[in-house]
Amino acid sequence: MGILYYYIFLVLGFLISWIYIQDRLEIKEKLLIVGCGQLGFKIGNALSKNFDVTGIKRKNITDGVQFKIFELDIFSERFIQTIQIINPHYIVYATAADNQSEESYQNAYVNGLSISIKAAMACCNIKHFFFISSTRVYGQKSDENLSEFTLPIPSDFGGIALLEGETILRNSTVPSTILRLSGIYGNNRRSMLKLATTPELWPENNRWTNRIHEDDAVRFLSFLLDSRNGETSLEPLYLLTDNSPATVYEVLNWIRSKLNFPEHPINAKGGLVGKKLISKIIPELNFYFKYSDYQKGYTSIINEH
Template identity: 30%
Template sequence: MTVLIAGCGDLGTQAGLGFAESGHRVVGWRRSPGKLPAQIEGVPVDLTGDLPPIPSDTDVVVIALTADGRTEAAYRATYQDGTANLLDALARDGVVPRRIIFISSTAVHGNDDGGWVSEDSPPAPSTATGAVLADTEKMLAERAPQSVLLRLSGIYGPGRTRLIDQVRSGKVSRGAPHWTNRIHRDDAAAAIVHLAGLDAPAPAYLGTDAEPALLSDVQEFLAAEMGVQLQAGAAPDPALPATGKRCSNALLGSTGFRFAYPTYREGYRAVLQGSGVRHP
């Protein structure tokens, strides 16, 4: 069985290593394939251009793209146009994979009142980039009904230290209490491999850990772990209404998936201890 990973960056590479460990042939498409580990067959590809032949025995396709910027135009060129181009190439070559896994985002759920969302919550993106992802999801459902959407929350892990660096400086700004959702890179990659092996998956899953958390709680945890004193007056104002959303991973958990890092505490401790590497 061949697994094709279109967009073999940090997350795609980690997932590819998981597939390879299970004994599958893994082909990784990216613009700079020379950076891929030996377990993944790298092919130089720009998804917006002409695409190479797709192996005839491709059973699983993982679409894990990264836009060149956070603009609507960049997202549309990468996600919607790139995915459409890939579907055209599959049709051109007569390849019908058993499963297509599209890496989307919980941003398609635009809730910002601190409430809970799940796969049953209708997409209601509040940003132009989220709307592009929702449009791409709809296209996949129409053109490739075997697709499974994995809507990931904020990915953190090796080399992703923006919040750690912010807290280490001791300077954090706060206003209203803000709910956040996270998933460790390794758990996100493991979820991709897991969903590829399910017999009858749901059309979509929220890929997020087991504990939505207030941003201030995560900041205070990191400060305590690093022995950092946060600046005075950094606490959120409880009189203000909460923002953000709380994402449920109950459906993913019901499939038997188990998180290596079920909350931000285990995950960030691993990052602070230097566990793992970020793939270039």
């Protein structure tokens, strides 16, 4: 009888130890980033703690990378097979056009996206596909706020290609979400700071500007992934902007003041042009921007440098 109890306690001890170990074994879901430019790179590094992240990029990078990167072209014959081998749970399509040409936009946002969707459909693990799109799809000029519920009317080949890619994704069978990002800025995106100090290059017309700090873009994607894992259904579209439109002259003169330059007099030709972008969905979520306006964002950038 004593031997029986001994073996019972031995087995129980083994089971308890096994459960304890399993609870501490972190089995991460797989996240694939197609396109590891500045934004894709930041997404990969930020999410590598909670996901098994793999990136795909035409030219490999090693400096500061905290996740695996495969050197591979979307149009390679090995692309779909490689995606099937990775078999990700989530795909973030974050490629960018090589240049400002119609062909480049078609390749990045229509042809390349179509191939990636086809690859996702061949993966048994796939749970969700995220497409990093752009507010360039809104070609209309209006004094009214444009939101997720505004019908986009592209006015150039870039907006047309982006909207075509969005439509292809919406019509696929892959669960998906489109993120329309407004002007991305951050520590390594300092064009407005340079422009502020060279007023002779300022645009002739004052216009509305809209922006999203790259750190907030990454934080929002992480928020959506957490929501998806928490069984919360995601919207098919989010307009990712800080909800604080400002005129370009206002932003430039404010930056000048922070850099101790005198205010530059405004001699705008014509009236105010451009568009104002406001998300009507994000404010209803339990998400808050770290950089809720250009003052907070550019103050951080200026202090960093």
